[in-house]
Amino acid sequence: MAKNYYDDLGISRQASAEDIKKAYRKLARKYHPDVSKEANAEAMMQAINVAYDTLGDAEKKKQYDFELDHPQAAYGFNGGGSDTHSGFGQGFDQGYQQGAHQGNAQGGFQGGDFSGFEDLFGRFGQGFGGGQYQQYSNGSRQQSFRGEDQHASIEVDLEIAFQGATQNITLQIPTYNAYGEPEVQRKTLQVKIPKGMKEGQQIRLSKQGQAGINGGEAGDLYIQIHYKQDDKLRVEGADIYYNIDISPWEAALGQEIEVNTPNGKVKVGIPKNTVYGKQLRLKDKGIPAKVPGHLYLILNIVYPKAETEQQVHAYEDLAKAFSHFNPRSH
Structure with missing residues (x-):
């Protein structure tokens, strides 16, 4: 076996999946060609990608560990440092090299598994292009990533x-x-x-x-x-719910009132004997979307304070007129 992938990532065989991922990200930040000043950055980036492609996949790692323990069962390694394996390494490494040579003719890499790059930039979201790579006309191997949404x-x-x-x-x-x-x-x-x-x-x-x-x-x-919403105003989709206050006589007698809505003033007829919490729907008076919403007026009956002698007498007269009414009898 030409190389030890654990050594390439600087970890032990007992490293957890999270430890493997952290080690890869640390090295990728160090050797990524876009930011690294290391002379061997490109070669190191390729090496750690090959290593992570194997160790970052549970099934590939299991097979690789088996072959570490049973070298006589391993096959397909060329022993010359290309680090390819017929079972899992070869597809990555040969695909990478093949893409590098075919890029000018094909307009992109062919066959390479760049799951390592996707993992590194996965925290940025899918906006980096989902792992798509671009070959520039100058023949150098570089990758371009779409920015995150x-x-x-x-x-x-x-x-x-x-x-x-x-x-x-x-x-x-x-x-x-x-x-x-x-x-x-x-x-x-x-x-x-x-x-x-x-x-x-x-x-x-x-x-x-x-x-x-x-x-x-x-x-x-x-x-x-x-x-912006508050206790009086609530928006659901294109519908608007608006709490408005009315007087007891407006509720009892049924009167026309003027309401300041988010779209200007409108006149509304209050039904006679309106009860607290009743909703009046003004059709198509909500948000003017493709399918217009409705404006729902939720009526809140407000009773004035009796602060003068005349006002007190008015409530006393009201009590006499409705002596038969008991709001707690229901």
């Missing part, structure tokens, strides 16, 4: 749902630098919010996400829209 959310006034707006927003976006170290990127963008955006919908800003690696294109930035 990133996500943020902003809170805006509900009136924007009816009018639309263009706003400058400043975001602090967690990201990683070329060395794999976490950092916060501060970004100010001009965002056009079209009218009709539902609660929770997203706006995609093309190529405003994580920067690509080695010439790869940047990812996209997705901004989720949330509307």
